[in-house]
Amino acid sequence: MRLVEVRPQDDFILYVMSENGETGVFDVSPYLNSEAFQPLKNKEEFKKIHNGEYFVEWACGADLSADTIEARWKKHQAR
Numbered sequence: 633m634r635l636v637e638v639r640p641q642d643d644f645i646l647y648v649m650s651e652n653g654e655t656g657v658f659d660v661s662p663y664l665n666s667e668a669f670q671p672l673k674n675k676e677e678f679k680k681i682h683n684g685e686y687f688v689e690w691a692c693g694a695d696l697s698a699d700t701i702e703a704r705w706k707k708h709q710a711r
Contacts, residue, residue: 633702638683644672646681646688648705656707660696668694 637649644661660678663669671692672678680691689695 633698634685635683635688635698635701636685638681638688640679640681644678646701648701650702654707656705658696658701658705663694663696668692 634651635648636651637647639647641647641657644659644664646658646660647655648658649655660669660672664673672690672694677690677692682689682691684695686698687695688698688701
């Protein structure tokens, strides 16, 4: 999956849009207790996200692959 849009939301949620137009949300909060993700508990750090299309990365060095996001995101239902 290629990520065409990723936006940080409240409560450690990412809004995600894939290349095929599907949208959904991914909850980062389960990862926040791992050492690499702990800086993201600061909401300002959480907002410092970079979309690498096949991964997302934060300024602190934490990252998630598009495959991880695809496996665990909650897709929005088509209208």
